[in-house]
Amino acid sequence: xxxxxxxxxxxxxxxxxxxxxxxxxxxxxxxxxxxxxxxxxxxxxxxxxxxxxxxxxxxxxxxxxxxxxxxxxxxxxxxxxxxxxxxxxxxxxxxxxxxx
Amino acid sequence: xxxxxxxxxxxxxxxxxxxxxxxxxxxxxxxxxxxxxxxxxxxxxxxxxxxxxxxxxxxxxxxxxxxxxxxxxxxxxxxxxxxxxxxxxxxxxxxxxxxxxxxxxxxxxxxxxxxxxxxxxxxxxxxxxxxxxxxxxxxxxxxxxxxxxxxxxxxxxxxxxxxxxxxxxxxxxxxxxxxxxxxxxxxxxxxxxxxxxxxxxxxxx
Numbered sequence: 001x002x003x004x005x006x007x008x009x010x011x012x013x014x015x016x017x018x019x020x021x022x023x024x025x026x027x028x029x030x031x032x033x034x035x036x037x038x039x040x041x042x043x044x045x046x047x048x049x050x051x052x053x054x055x056x057x058x059x060x061x062x063x064x065x066x067x068x069x070x071x072x073x074x075x076x077x078x079x080x081x082x083x084x085x086x087x088x089x090x091x092x093x094x095x096x097x098x099x100x
Numbered sequence: 101x102x103x104x105x106x107x108x109x110x111x112x113x114x115x116x117x118x119x120x121x122x123x124x125x126x127x128x129x130x131x132x133x134x135x136x137x138x139x140x141x142x143x144x145x146x147x148x149x150x151x152x153x154x155x156x157x158x159x160x161x162x163x164x165x166x167x168x169x170x171x172x173x174x175x176x177x178x179x180x181x182x183x184x185x186x187x188x189x190x191x192x193x194x195x196x197x198x199x200x201x202x203x204x205x206x207x208x209x210x211x212x213x214x215x216x217x218x219x220x221x222x223x224x225x226x227x228x229x230x231x232x233x234x235x236x237x238x239x240x241x242x243x244x245x246x247x248x249x250x251x252x253x254x255x256x257x258x259x260x261x262x263x264x265x266x267x268x269x270x271x272x273x274x275x276x277x278x279x280x281x282x283x284x285x286x287x288x289x290x291x292x293x294x295x296x297x298x299x300x301x302x303x304x305x
Contacts, residue, residue: 014113017113017117018116018120021117021118021119021120022121022123024121025120025121026190027188027191027194029188030188037120083117090114091114094111094114
């Protein structure tokens with residue numbers, strides 16, 4: 001019997017999964033844009049982004065634009081790789097159920 | 101039962117990933133207004149250079165194109181910066197911006213040099229502008245996979261050819277028609293598509 005893959009616990013959280021999926025499509029995104037797209041609260045979003053940052057899946061850059069603070073998030077190569085592997089593991093777990 | 105719900109959860113995760121990737125890649129930039137703005141700028145430059153307006157700076161028809169083009173460029177940068185606001189940057193967005201900025205610089209340098217060196221020729225002027233706009237529209241349409249924009253590129257190329265073979269009057273008419281179709285009409289259509297897309301995006305969010 002083939003061994004089933006384990007799902008990466010860092011990515012498995014619904015909001016973290018949504019965040020990585022959003023970030024993979026863009027070069028960088030601002031905190032407020034991520035909040036709008038996920039419909040999350042500031043506190044929860046900040047906490048989940050911190051977990052992703054600690055795992056090395058995203059990088060954060062804080063700067064001022066027109067005197068307003070701006071926090072930009074960018075997906076790292078490790079994050080890209082982790083999400084790809086997560087999707088592959090998901091597909092393997094689902095097996096023939098995909099497309100059904 | 102547990103297995104079923106686990107499977108559903110996994111499937112949901114896959115569709116969540118797909119939806120979020122689509123949401124992230126959804127064209128967040130809006131470009132339609134720039135086509136309309138530049139279409140109007142071309143009309144102003146043409147009207148100014150053709151008739152002047154008989155008073156003050158407007159009487160200097162030689163200034164028509166450089167002043168209008170520089171004003172339109174500044175306005176585009178200011179409005180684009182404001183509109184871009186807090187949208188994320190995408191590779192495609194950067195590629196399209198780079199394409200239009202480099203085309204604008206090339207066009208400005210070439211036409212300004214032609215005018216300064218006294219080699220200004222109405223038909224050549226229209227042919228160069230039309231060919232450059234055709235190239236940029238075609239490249240942009242290939243990146244965006246947008247056939248409507250490619251049709252605009254074809255219109256510009258046809259205008260370039262027509263300008264080489266037609267009279268000065270015919271060249272001017274062709275240029276005015278191409279501006280109307282490829283800038284005003286296409287720009288308005290693009291704005292309509294963007295508004296519809298944003299509305300759909302908002303209802304899905």
